[in-house]
Amino acid sequence: xxxxxxxxxxxxxxxxxxxxxxxxxxxxxxxxxxxxxxxxxxxxxxxxxxxxxxxxxxxxxxxxxxxxxxxxxxxxxxxxxxxxxxxxxxxxxxxxxxxxxxxxxxxxxxxxxxxxxxxxxxxxxxxxxxxxxxxxxxxxxxxxxxxxxxxxxxxxxxxxxxxxxxxxxxxxxxxxxxxxxxxxxxxxxxxxxxxxxxxxxxxxxxxxxxxxxxxxxxxxxxxxxxxxxxxxxxxxxxxxxxxxxxxxxxxxxxxxxxxxxxxxxxxxxxxxxxxxxxxxxxxxxxxxxxxxxxxxxxxxxxxxxxxxxxxxxxxxxxxxxxxxxxxxxxxxxxxxxxxxxxxxxxxxxxxxxxxxxxxxxxxxxxxxxxxxxxxxxxxxxxxxxxxxxxxxxxxxxxxxxxxx
Amino acid sequence: xxxxxxxxxxxxxxxxxxxxxxxxxxxxxxxxxxxxxxxxxxxxxxxxxxxxxxxxxxxxxxxxxxxxxxxxxxxxxxxxxxxxxxxxxxxx
Numbered sequence: 001x002x003x004x005x006x007x008x009x010x011x012x013x014x015x016x017x018x019x020x021x022x023x024x025x026x027x028x029x030x031x032x033x034x035x036x037x038x039x040x041x042x043x044x045x046x047x048x049x050x051x052x053x054x055x056x057x058x059x060x061x062x063x064x065x066x067x068x069x070x071x072x073x074x075x076x077x078x079x080x081x082x083x084x085x086x087x088x089x090x091x092x093x094x095x096x097x098x099x100x101x102x103x104x105x106x107x108x109x110x111x112x113x114x115x116x117x118x119x120x121x122x123x124x125x126x127x128x129x130x131x132x133x134x135x136x137x138x139x140x141x142x143x144x145x146x147x148x149x150x151x152x153x154x155x156x157x158x159x160x161x162x163x164x165x166x167x168x169x170x171x172x173x174x175x176x177x178x179x180x181x182x183x184x185x186x187x188x189x190x191x192x193x194x195x196x197x198x199x200x201x202x203x204x205x206x207x208x209x210x211x212x213x214x215x216x217x218x219x220x221x222x223x224x225x226x227x228x229x230x231x232x233x234x235x236x237x238x239x240x241x242x243x244x245x246x247x248x249x250x251x252x253x254x255x256x257x258x259x260x261x262x263x264x265x266x267x268x269x270x271x272x273x274x275x276x277x278x279x280x281x282x283x284x285x286x287x288x289x290x291x292x293x294x295x296x297x298x299x300x301x302x303x304x305x306x307x308x309x310x311x312x313x314x315x316x317x318x319x320x321x322x323x324x325x326x327x328x329x330x331x332x333x334x335x336x337x338x339x340x341x342x343x344x345x346x347x348x349x350x351x352x353x354x355x356x357x358x359x360x361x362x363x364x365x366x367x368x369x370x371x372x373x374x375x376x377x378x379x380x381x382x383x384x385x386x387x388x389x390x391x392x393x394x395x396x397x398x399x400x401x402x403x404x
Numbered sequence: 405x406x407x408x409x410x411x412x413x414x415x416x417x418x419x420x421x422x423x424x425x426x427x428x429x430x431x432x433x434x435x436x437x438x439x440x441x442x443x444x445x446x447x448x449x450x451x452x453x454x455x456x457x458x459x460x461x462x463x464x465x466x467x468x469x470x471x472x473x474x475x476x477x478x479x480x481x482x483x484x485x486x487x488x489x490x491x492x493x494x495x496x
Contacts, residue, residue: 022452023449023450023451023452026448026449026452026475026478027448027449029478030448030449030478030479030480031448031480033479033480035477035478035479036475036478037475037476037477037478038474038475038476039452039474039475039476039478040454040474040475041452041453041454042454046452048475048478
């Protein structure tokens with residue numbers, strides 16, 4: 001224990017020593033092994049700190065040295081304890097506070113479920129509830145191990161679960177099983193999902209219906225969902241038996257060239273609107289069925305404006321009977337200015353728009369072969385029209401169930 | 405007689421490598437810059453003001469001049485003087 005802490009616990013007193021020879025008092029204290037510290041002198045008064053225990057024993061020394069001692073200040077635990085004891089209600093209140101916090105902290109207030117993807121968290125909380133885990137129960141009554149096991153048994157999709165307490169919150173952490181994807185085994189054809197010219201066809205299952213270089217339209221069958229015909233073992237028996245074709249799910253890769261086209265335009269004169277920064281606000285208060293305007297804006301507020309509406313409502317539990325709502329409508333003044341751009345800029349802008357439009361219809365895995373940008377020459381001085389053609393190679397096959 | 409005894413003691417202390425302050429009952433004065441002065445083995449305070457401290461020693465007196473002098477720690481064996489020390493003077 002450091003001397004400072006010991007001094008604090010024992011308590012210390014600042015005394016003022018007044019008299020002809022304060023030094024004599026100091027020497028007497030030193031001789032009596034009484035510890036003094038923090039001595040300072042202000043004119044004729046000598047101030048010193050002394051331990052509370054020693055303070056009770058200095059009376060004979062004061063007499064002997066013919067000085068007068070007065071207490072100027074005190075600090076330390078004994079004095080604090082005295083003050084606290086004088087205010088019993090404060091202590092009682094502090095203790096009540098601590099006890100209340102302790103009581104409230106020993107109950108569960110929230111139950112959270114983390115990590116669910118396919119299963120709904122409600123199912124897990126339901127199971128937990130059956131085993132007594134719900135908001136408002138004592139924490140000590142919860143056996144997390146049994147709840148974990150119960151959840152594992154009740155919900156087969158869950159592969160691992162842990163119930164954790166963090167304060168008054170219970171976090172049920174769940175890891176779901178990942179099931180292998182169920183493959184559809186129903187017989188199906190592969191059909192084209194867009195027009196194109198076949199570049200390559202590899203049938204993994206089924207019979208190819210088209211060959212390289214064919215032009216197909218959307219919906220044409222590319223690979224038939226029939227088992228490939230087995231060449232007859234004996235050439236002689238060929239004609240007599242005709243078996244109905246066996247249906248399979250066709251699969252394969254069908255690469256085709258596909259063309260996309262799109263169009264974009266841009267004017268040289270462009271109208272730009274900007275907020276000027278000036279704004280008007282309108283404040284409406286809804287009380288029950290009535291509407292009170294606290295602040296109105298002139299209608300119309302500006303020549304050119306846009307408005308924003310902010311709704312403010314009280315939380316649901318306070319709004320059950322009597323609805324109180326406020327609406328704030330803010331009008332921003334706009335300024336329009338026309339601004340001219342060069343023909344080159346306009347062309348770039350139009351091209352960007354056209355490309356953006358075409359980009360949406362091209363699938364991600366398509367390989368782009370060529371892109372040609374064409375400026376449409378029409379006799380319009382203020383307008384640039386752009387036509388964009390994109391040529392890609394992509395897999396155009398999609399499965400189509402064979403209806404039986 | 406006393407003087408002779410002292411010189412004998414000093415001689416012995418020198419030969420045996422014993423610190424002299426223990427043998428001869430001398431004060432040990434430690435200074436930390438001009439901020440702190442620790443006097444061990446003193447014989448009491450004679451005078452104390454914020455600009456002058458007089459300490460009685462075995463052999464004479466020690467004058468400490470300075471500003472805002474405080475006695476930090478006062479015990480039988482040692483005195484700690486804090487403040488700005490300007491001058492330390494020995495008076496035998």
